Amino acid sequence: MEILFKNARILRRPSSGIVEEGELLVSGTRIRFVGKKAPSGDYDKIIDCRGGLLMPGFKDAHAHSAMVFARSASDDLPLDRWLHERIFPLEERLSPGDVLALSKVAVLEYLSGGITAAADMYYFPEEIAEAGLRTGFRFLVVGTPREDGEGMEEFMALLRKWNSVPDSLVRFVPGFHAEYTATEGMLQALSKAAHELRMPVWAHNSETAREVEECRRRHDGMSPTEYMDSLGLFDYGGGGYHCVHFSRGDMEIFRKRGCHVVSCPGSNAKLASGIAPLTDFLEEGISLALGTDGAGSNNALDMFYEMRLAAVLQKLRLGRADAFDGLLALQAATEGGALAMGLSDSLYLEEGQKADLALIDLDRPEMRPLNDIARNLVYSGSRDAVRLTMVDGRILYEDGEFHLPESAEDIYRKAEEVTSRLLSESKDA
């Protein structure tokens, strides 16, 4: 299958901000040519981009896709009531099949927003993987061992099984929810497993000030980062989700271990957790990615919003309009995410890379005039301008329509059924 994109503007490397005019040829799952004029051939499909922008797809580096059930079912509550009265009781009711049905709604949202891959940590991890395989979407599933630390062999077997499929859309990495929900025994067993697997470890980290304080009380004054590092959890890298309340010492550990920060500005703002010090991370040489978190807390799964919010919150935090360059947000939302998720084949629009890309319609008013297209993406870009999304060489979204085995209507209907059941059971409880 060969697909030619012609009359395109092309942003090969988002961090460069450089846009060129030309053509891009996809052959199978990979990019075969990027440049002025593609080699002629008998293409299966030719797409006239009409001057639109081809760019690497966004990477949502922290998500709980299935949490769409909680979207707008739990707004405007204090964090502890949100978690304990709304989210936990609903999650307890999740049954087999629910996560698959719900995650597909999130996949629709990813695709229609130009997102080509998401890192997802949630219950029923193999259902997340299934949602990826059935829709053609790329998932990095962050698997978590049992809370008591037992069954570590089965956990490792699960990871090995999913990672043994060559060139798969789905890969697994190990992780755990957070220091405050983990036992030390489990973390020690997980660290041992990560060493054996030689794999990075991911966890929520320092999302709230209280979380850091309580960790210090529990663990001889250590921050969550210091504590995790003391257990050897970062010996093969990995990283943290949120990292709002990070000290310079925490950053030094992340830098030394090659760990990534995945910032979730939308979720951190809505839950009033604070503003992460993104400029400090970059100053310390830490690789930065962005994530949407789940729809229960954010509530949109929209990387345009995350980029823009990331940039303007740093300006507000430091009281300087030049405190953060919009291009850094674009880099985090694309290249930074790919690096955090180990997707070194989905970094750029270059020959040999995976065909994971988005086509942005520049004939939308919010993209005009064309003064600086890359910064336009950050500061006025919108899912409204996403014309096409391709994952692994397949067009999954085009001109408002999804090209999936199942219709969007069916996906919505099944997710509404699951949501109604969860919410009504919750009211009964």
Place this chain on the structure above:
Amino acid sequence: MEILFKNARILRRPSSGIVEEGELLVSGTRIRFVGKKAPSGDYDKIIDCRGGLLMPGFKDAHAHSAMVFARSASDDLPLDRWLHERIFPLEERLSPGDVLALSKVAVLEYLSGGITAAADMYYFPEEIAEAGLRTGFRFLVVGTPREDGEGMEEFMALLRKWNSVPDSLVRFVPGFHAEYTATEGMLQALSKAAHELRMPVWAHNSETAREVEECRRRHDGMSPTEYMDSLGLFDYGGGGYHCVHFSRGDMEIFRKRGCHVVSCPGSNAKLASGIAPLTDFLEEGISLALGTDGAGSNNALDMFYEMRLAAVLQKLRLGRADAFDGLLALQAATEGGALAMGLSDSLYLEEGQKADLALIDLDRPEMRPLNDIARNLVYSGSRDAVRLTMVDGRILYEDGEFHLPESAEDIYRKAEEVTSRLLSESKDA
């Protein structure tokens, strides 16, 4: 002309959050029926909403539409360099016809984002009015007198002329840029004119901390609000744009005078001006509206973003996830804006009101599941979901296409020409 919307969900009053199912009938420029089943008749057009949401259009209560020329031409600079090196030199080059050409791009952006009216203060105010009349969009033009305060009779004649047209899409109110760019002589003359016209007065007010400090130094310790009030400028109401650095005393004046606050969270964040104390305004009983400001500073003209940012920034500012209810942002973006702009006929979807409305597609993933549709608009809504926008009974945007006398392509092309000229002259200078 009669247009029936059937199979609709209807949000009559955004502040209520209550959504009902039914039909809405538009006759001429006004709503003739809202309810379960419209009276049968020989309609000119029937629109199947397919379960989508009809809501009052958004009101952008502070805009500089023509500033689209500066979109992404001036990002990530400190405020003073942004203003003095980029914006002012470009604005000096504006020629007759430019504001008309540029404002039309903004109108496209308003319409595709569900916005049905904007309050605009800018150079060449009659060209803003023309942009409204030629596209069918509703503008409140905030006219400003000459800087030296001369020609006040002509200024009043201009206002009277535009306001003498019955049922017009365009109305004028008096205003001035800001205390720091005004002479006392001009303000005294303007106050006299406003008394004679019995009209509200609008101005930028307390956008930055420095503006307030410098005003206090210039005017016997008075804040901009105290100073303006001392000149009688608010005797017939009006209000302030931004109001980021407002004291309780300022609020007391606004409350007493029936003045409105138009908050511009997107612009205030990107320019690092601060977070306005919205919860305090509401506590003091001040009516709150939202505005996008111009594309030079924001850069999107998108009320979904403004609503969401307004809500989450209050949560961040106060450190409490329950500090601000999303519904208050929706109210400000619709009813609050209509009140600020004197559009008492465009407040609600009720019989007799103007047919200024948006149809939101709820079959978009970011709107699913349908747990709380009103809060969905605020926390995950997007211009992507706007299916149709109607102003004054006319469908100006539907299914991604604009229904205007001029094509979007022509509007883009002319605006690109003007922008190229402004930017290249600026480089030569």
